[in-house]
Amino acid sequence: MIIAGKWVLPITSPPIADGAVLVENGAIKALGSKEELILKFPHEKLMDFKEALILPGFVDAHTHLEYSPFRGVVADLPFWKWKLEITKLSFSLDEEDWECSAELGLMEAVRAGITALGDITKSGASLRAAVKAGLRGCIFAEVSGMDHRQTENLMKEMIKRLDNWRNESKNSLISLGVSPYSVYNSCPLLLKEVAEFSRQENLLFAIHLAGSRQEYDFVKYGSGPLAHQYRDLMGWGEFLWQPTGVSPVRYVENWQVLAPNTVAIHCVQVSEEDIDILRRYEVRIVHCPRTSSKLGMGITPLWSFIRKGFVTGLGTDSPASNYTNDFFDEMRVSLLLQRGLSARVEALSAEKFVEMATLGGAQVLGLDDKVGSLEIGKRADIIAVDISEAHEAFGRDPYSLLVYWANQENVMMTMVDGKILYREGNFYSLDSEGIISKTRKVKKKLLDS
Ligand SMILES: [Zn+2]
Incomplete structure (x- = not known):
């Protein structure tokens, strides 16, 4: 699977404009420009987040x-x-x-x-x-x-x-x-x-x-x-x-x-x-x-x-x-x-x-041999952050967008070990409605005590 966006932020190397990450069996296999990865791996499924930042979770x-x-x-x-x-x-x-x-x-x-x-x-x-x-x-x-x-x-x-x-x-x-x-x-x-x-x-x-x-x-x-x-x-x-x-x-x-x-x-x-x-x-x-x-x-x-x-x-x-x-x-x-x-x-x-x-x-947490940056061989813990509503006002510096502009609502996708746990309103491993209704009762208990 190729995950692409406006910028890829590997953290341990400079940001890649119009970048992409190749994920295979839960691990990162390649990083580069979207164009380059599509050419190299034409049969891989493309997940293009377009106006988004792709970075480690x-x-x-x-x-x-x-x-x-x-x-x-x-x-x-x-x-x-x-x-x-x-x-x-x-x-x-x-x-x-x-x-x-x-x-x-x-x-x-x-x-x-x-x-x-x-x-x-x-x-x-x-x-x-x-x-x-x-x-x-x-x-x-x-x-x-x-x-x-x-x-x-x-x-x-x-x-x-x-x-x-x-x-x-x-x-x-x-x-x-x-x-x-x-x-x-x-x-x-x-x-x-x-x-x-x-x-x-x-x-x-x-x-x-x-x-x-x-x-x-x-x-x-x-x-x-x-x-x-x-x-x-x-x-x-x-x-x-x-x-x-x-x-x-x-x-x-x-x-x-x-x-x-x-x-x-x-x-x-x-x-x-x-x-x-x-x-x-x-x-x-x-x-x-x-x-x-x-x-x-x-x-x-x-x-x-x-x-x-x-x-x-x-x-x-x-x-x-x-x-x-x-x-x-x-x-x-x-x-x-x-x-x-x-x-x-x-x-x-x-x-x-x-x-x-x-x-x-x-x-x-002693996890940096596996995650924390996007590097070949590391596990695929990756998020996509929507920046379309920033209207490219800060387009030259993706780090500043993350810190000064974005909020948790802009997270489009959360992937851990190559598995998507959340994408655009849907949770794939958690029963969100069940959890919310059960915790309402806990909240009531706390407020009543
Ligand atoms: Zn504490």
């Missing part, structure tokens, strides 16, 4: 898809109040609710041109939804607990869950990882044990790190709402929590958590010294600009991470905080915030953010 390096119906339930609260409210509401959902909630998230991700994701889940609902939909990604088993006496049990339970998930995701495009959620809900022993386990088992280790000012105050000074209201809500009030006197990054370093398999999410409340520590351990970074801005957590000093050569991806962090999976918006907001903050333009180009949204995310 977006890699959402951090999300919680099962929280999708929480959108609009808790709005305009600062991070810690939002976290408290979301946690309380989550107690009202049962297993079936999480399953269809994750399917809703998956469906929206596919519609938005996301072809791979890094999802943190306790229930495993996102794993089952991703397997069903045919999406690629790394699913992280969430674990948390402040009672250090429970560490052994929590580890056993997590390992059992991983075994089950391995069975459930056999022959799929899913790999597994582990994730003690954060420093404010996982005791240091648990952090250390999970990190050691991940290194032994060669799994990725994800953690929300240095996100909010409240997390910083909790670790360094042992104070603030995460040391009181949140711990009380979770029933951890009886466990002594003392100030450590160090930043969250220094704290996890002291507990031997950091390593090249660490995926650190947020990294907003970080000093240059913290950034240097993360660099020393070759930590991978996920930047969630819309979530951290919306919840008033602050702005990641992304320029420092880029300058220091970090592997960096973008994450939507779920519709519960962010409302949409729109990766165009994620790139746009990120670029504008960073340019405004650093007063730098050239180093923070639209091209750089498209790279971060595709190849960068794939590198974070």
Whole structure:
């Protein structure tokens, strides 16, 4: 099959005007101009998207898809109040609710041109939804607990869950990882044990790190709402929590958590010294600009991470905080915030953010040998983005069209591993109407509780 469009953006090589990609058995076999590929492969079926950009699918390096119906339930609260409210509401959902909630998230991700994701889940609902939909990604088993006496049990339970998930995701495009959620809900022993386990088992280790000012105050000074209201809500009030006197990054370093398999999410409340520590351990970074801005957590000093050569991806962090999976918006907001903050333009180009949204995310999730760019031999995770309504106003620079103009509604086609999952209003692996009607009930439950 030849997929053609106004521009092909391979990411690792310059854009090809009036370009095309040849896909065979789920892999990319050739790239070039449309004319050239049609001449060379006259018997291949042509799928011509005409006024469209053809590029690798977006890699959402951090999300919680099962929280999708929480959108609009808790709005305009600062991070810690939002976290408290979301946690309380989550107690009202049962297993079936999480399953269809994750399917809703998956469906929206596919519609938005996301072809791979890094999802943190306790229930495993996102794993089952991703397997069903045919999406690629790394699913992280969430674990948390402040009672250090429970560490052994929590580890056993997590390992059992991983075994089950391995069975459930056999022959799929899913790999597994582990994730003690954060420093404010996982005791240091648990952090250390999970990190050691991940290194032994060669799994990725994800953690929300240095996100909010409240997390910083909790670790360094042992104070603030995460040391009181949140711990009380979770029933951890009886466990002594003392100030450590160090930043969250220094704290996890002291507990031997950091390593090249660490995926650190947020990294907003970080000093240059913290950034240097993360660099020393070759930590991978996920930047969630819309979530951290919306919840008033602050702005990641992304320029420092880029300058220091970090592997960096973008994450939507779920519709519960962010409302949409729109990766165009994620790139746009990120670029504008960073340019405004650093007063730098050239180093923070639209091209750089498209790279971060595709190849960068794939590198974070260890998928860059298979996807993240359009190269011969890589798997065919490809999207088509309609630019006909831009009326060629920005016709010379396709990257700028993606970042400054397009939205998720412009995604015409989402292909994973050579299979079309979505095309112009139709989902091919998901029952969209069924999912929407089931999640309406979940939404009602959330609103009534
Ligand atoms: Zn998150």
